Amino acid sequence: MDKLRFDFAVKTAADGKSNILCITSIGTPDGRVFEIPAEYQPTSLHKEITNTTNFVKVKKSLNKRHQTRKIWITLTDQMSKIYLDEEQNLQFNDFYLQEIVEKIDKVESIPGGSNQTLEKLLEKILEGKEKESETQTLGKIAKDFMIEKFTGRNSNACQWIKDFNKECERFQINEDKKKIEILKNFLEYSGVDWYSCMIIKYTVESEWGKWEKNFCETFASKGWSPIRYALTFKYQAGSLLEYALKKEKLLLKVRKSIDTGTLIDLIALGLPNYVTDKIDRKILQTTEDLYNEIGKLEYLIGRNKHEKNICTNLNPKQKQIEAKQPCQICVNEKRGKRYHPEENCWFREKNKNALVKHVNNSELEIELNDKNPKN
Template sequence: MEKLRFDFMVKPSADGKSNTICITSIGTPEGKVFEMPQEYQPVNLHQVICNTSNYVKVKKTLIKRHQIRRIWITLTKDISDVYLDEEQNLQFNDFYLEEISEERNNTEPMPSGSNKTLEELLERLLESKQTKSETQNLGKIARDFTIEKFTGRNLNPYQWIKNFNKECERFQIKEDRKKIEILKNFMENSSIDWYSCMIMKFTVESEWEQWERNFCETFANKGWSPIRYAFAFKYQAGSLLDYALKKEKLILEVRKTIDTGTLIDLIAFGLPSYVADKIDRGTLVSTEDLYNNIGQLEHLVGRNKYDKKNTTQYSDTKQKKTEEKKPCSICVKEKKGKRYHSEENCWFKNKNQTSVVKTVNNSELEVELNEENQKN
């Protein structure tokens, strides 16, 4: 024989997370095809083939899972020693290969140009249908994910991508390409631009670890603002339970590994004192116990508003009384000391008016007497 045809195919690895190029069968110029056992199919076991220039081109061509290429390779002494015995029987590692029957393999010896073109067209059509079907299925699966969309600001990227991976495991999405494709359904705002840039730089066929690492490095907030906001978040108004659930979510977003006791303390710390003081801290084992107690104390919120209203009215009355206790300005002016009474009831006010009248009357009388003396 002068050459053999090697059938290459991209298959998923054992863990399903990556792709592996395999040699599935070997064909002869006579049209016979021999199947390669599963354990011998990974191309890294066929070093003499990997060292050929033909395989370098095949490796560049096969980029998607389940793609197939059938390549004729000229036999060298090294290749013949591995795949042919002295009688020209096909073998590999001293293991004779089994010939595939026509029912299992409808292969022609050397396809002509027209047949080869038809084969490529059919292959592309099958790939297109498969890709379209996978995209539709991924869209349906994405709707069943129990995580919210990532906007670039709303969540801790480390925690979010961890939850995303858990959802992928739950729906048995193990291929890197599928993870990258389904990720698009959960991007919003600035994260959409990030996804587009990643597609242009690394393509959908890149490794998921690369995407995961870049995602965390891009959106990680290394400052203290999220920590401060989560820990200092306190009840302002509305439902006590709504506050508690919001506080728990904020804390878990920045510190997933926080212990339950500390989480309960931080939630209770943000409650109003008149509510927190009515909860027995020793009986709280989980956050659910805290929420149960909080639900029973919701009525205190309205009551506290009523108490505040009465307190405000009392404060206003007290302030008015304090304002009334200002010293009388008339007494101060007359240098009678600081006396606290209303100016209307001030005794010196009437006395001052009387003295003014008397002064005026005496002056008039003096003028009249002087005029009479002059006449006389």
């Protein structure tokens, strides 16, 4: 080797106050780096290096603690004997140096006879950056997908995966590997566990068709609960339009291919009768027409609530009127005029027994009168 790279650094001296210039490591033209032990690092021990013009420039360049420089120096015969053995192994004063591995992003250009090594290093750097940028790009694209996340409780898993494929086509994600990678951004709860199992079984390099088929087989609903819930979902309270939109969403999740007429009928079926009776069914061609008519009838909900409130408000007043009247049971029992509901009266049971006794006596008397006195 005709050249070596010497790495200089300004370090703290043993007294902790002054600085000392050191050679921390030596680099070779083929990209390898060898560490110099701390006891051999001071430049005062490297007399052949300090006598070069390169060192004079280095000394001027380094005047602050922790500063570093990496300088290539052409070897003289004497330098070669100090730093290289006969087989070109790096040493210093008969002490073989330990090779260290530098981070790829810190490797600098190495002149002369090292083009292949540099190309390999650059390829590794570019590959790492491409993978990083590709991951970041997929993450950004995932944010623009127009589908909700799959939780494992979605009503129609097969329909969801079809929508996912359409979004991949929209963003031109055609490679199986990329589809598998971006899928993890849209899974939650049991979907996350399923994804981990698939990675273990098939890896990210497998075919997308296997993932798609397994997804449908795992999460496809085999019961009637989602369908029953979607069909029987009815308006309870709040906005009529909010109900209609939610009903449409439930129905489309169950069966996206449902025709518009059936969709309109099922949504209207869940509305209160006094609302649907106000809508002319003949003018409804799309769900938007239904929503437009529903918006015009929102006032009916408010009026219906007002009427209910009037009815409920009458009850307390009626109770007050009834409370002003004395308890008839207490009056019959000659307990004075007491103002409380008859159902809470203390003498209610006694009065009931007396009433039963009186009724029984009356019935007996009628029976006796009906019989022939001669008998």
